[in-house]
Amino acid sequence: MSNQIYCLNPDCLHPNPDNFQYCEKCGSKLLLTERYIPRSILGQGGFGRTFLATDQYKPSQPYCVIKQFLPQAQGTDTIEKASQLFAQEAQRLEELGK
Numbered sequence: 118m119s120n121q122i123y124c125l126n127p128d129c130l131h132p133n134p135d136n137f138q139y140c141e142k143c144g145s146k147l148l149l150t151e152r153y154i155p156r157s158i159l160g161q162g163g164f165g166r167t168f169l170a171t172d173q174y175k176p177s178q179p180y181c182v183i184k185q186f187l188p189q190a191q192g193t194d195t196i197e198k199a200s201q202l203f204a205q206e207a208q209r210l211e212e213l214g215k
């Protein structure tokens with residue numbers, strides 16, 4: 118497991134050294150909601166990208182997954198629909214818990 122911190126900026130994705138607060142390349146904030154640290158890219162598809170992350174807030178800093186919404190499709194209706202599906206998925210995942 119590397120100690121890099123991946124930049125969440127979709128146009129950057131620069132791997133930063135551990136303990137950095139801001140991306141050394143684009144200046145974006147590296148922690149998601151002051152809590153989740155993106156450690157590596159797990160995959161990407163039509164709806165977005167997933168990162169393996171660690172949860173800074175808990176003492177054991179457990180692993181978690183960040184799903185980022187980045188629809189490839191064009192058109193307001195399609196984006197709207199994709200956004201709804203993404204929100205539904207987030208809700209289901211929360212219900213599933215672990």
Ligand SMILES: [Zn+2]
Nearest residue numbers: 124129140143
């Ligand atoms: Zn960056």
